[in-house]
Amino acid sequence: MRYISNEEKSSCNNSFYMQFSDDQRSVASVYPFRITGYYADLIKTPGDAIWRQCMPDIRELSDDTAENDPLAESALSPVPGLIHRYPDRVVLLVSNRCAVYCRFCMRKRHIGCGDDTPPDSDSLDRSLAYIAATDSIRDVILSGGDPLLLDDGSLYDILSKLRTIRHVKIIRIGTRVPVTLPDRVTPELCNILKQFHPLFINTHFNHPAEITRSSHYACSLLSDAGIPLGNQTVLLNGVNDTPSVMRELMSGLLELRVKPYYIHQMDLVRGASHFRTPVAKGLEIIRALRGHITGMAVPHFVIDLPGGKGKVALLPDQVEREGDVLYFTTYRGERIAYGDIKETRE
Numbered sequence: 001m002r003y004i005s006n007e008e009k010s011s012c013n014n015s016f017y018m019q020f021s022d023d024q025r026s027v028a029s030v031y032p033f034r035i036t037g038y039y040a041d042l043i044k045t046p047g048d049a050i051w052r053q054c055m056p057d058i059r060e061l062s063d064d065t066a067e068n069d070p071l072a073e074s075a076l077s078p079v080p081g082l083i084h085r086y087p088d089r090v091v092l093l094v095s096n097r098c099a100v101y102c103r104f105c106m107r108k109r110h111i112g113c114g115d116d117t118p119p120d121s122d123s124l125d126r127s128l129a130y131i132a133a134t135d136s137i138r139d140v141i142l143s144g145g146d147p148l149l150l151d152d153g154s155l156y157d158i159l160s161k162l163r164t165i166r167h168v169k170i171i172r173i174g175t176r177v178p179v180t181l182p183d184r185v186t187p188e189l190c191n192i193l194k195q196f197h198p199l200f201i202n203t204h205f206n207h208p209a210e211i212t213r214s215s216h217y218a219c220s221l222l223s224d225a226g227i228p229l230g231n232q233t234v235l236l237n238g239v240n241d242t243p244s245v246m247r248e249l250m251s252g253l254l255e256l257r258v259k260p261y262y263i264h265q266m267d268l269v270r271g272a273s274h275f276r277t278p279v280a281k282g283l284e285i286i287r288a289l290r291g292h293i294t295g296m297a298v299p300h301f302v303i304d305l306p307g308g309k310g311k312v313a314l315l316p317d318q319v320e321r322e323g324d325v326l327y328f329t330t331y332r333g334e335r336i337a338y339g340d341i342k343e344t345r346e
Contacts, residue, residue, distance in 0.1 A: 001118040001154035012037040027056035032112035060271040068109040070268040072308035082127040095145030099181035106267040148177040176204040182218035190225035219256040230261035243288030250297040260299035287316035
């Protein structure tokens, strides 16, 4: 497998390295730095929402309270490069590289570190053999790193091999490329992807400033190829942790034909604790979305539990019961009674 060319990105990275403080260089020596020219141009001022997501911060090195692998992915890997947490789906890691290295990445322990090359054919074959031998697997999620940094031929090879496994019904791709390197989404790429339906893409917009003419065009190409698009946003301190920012983001995503899917509570990953917010903040945001914007734009708020125990969804309004009457709180803060019935058995 091979990656796409990286010339523009490399020159952009070098220019930033020359401007880094000693602290930033120290951080980048542990947790690598990478940015595209396109994404760098979205930075308007140091410390803004784009800057915070991609620039090294000395607090990354002082965080020793969290885990390198908080979701126990290593323990859930029956073969290297494959994560099998839920019975019917697996995550296939096909890349160790992203266009931009997000400072809050839950896999920052190894993304861009060490051997920055895609998995070799033997590793991929072992993962495919495991999938083929496990009939319960219906859903394969390509992740990494970013799968769309592989070249078109490598992606076609992986997708073709997955489609030879009869019990694999759904293929998903997790990618931030429409946000960080939208020019990677080409008509040629889309012509490849649409050969492997049902195929879904989840992307990763975190802030309204990431919705641009270029990202809009990239998402349009994918949608026009018949690919349903979803979005997974991470709730980040100082980036998107206000109702007004999330309303603008979620509404804007629908204009891109991207369905808001999840708002993720920050994973308990080492080197990123300064991005964490209280769980109450996420519940406040969901409460501020519901009823104020279309329900299509309201995602699930989830926590991915430590130890690989899976995702749980949280709702802002707890149901109160008094006998056969339930009380709910509306988006306007009104407490409304709802008559329930007792369970009957025939």
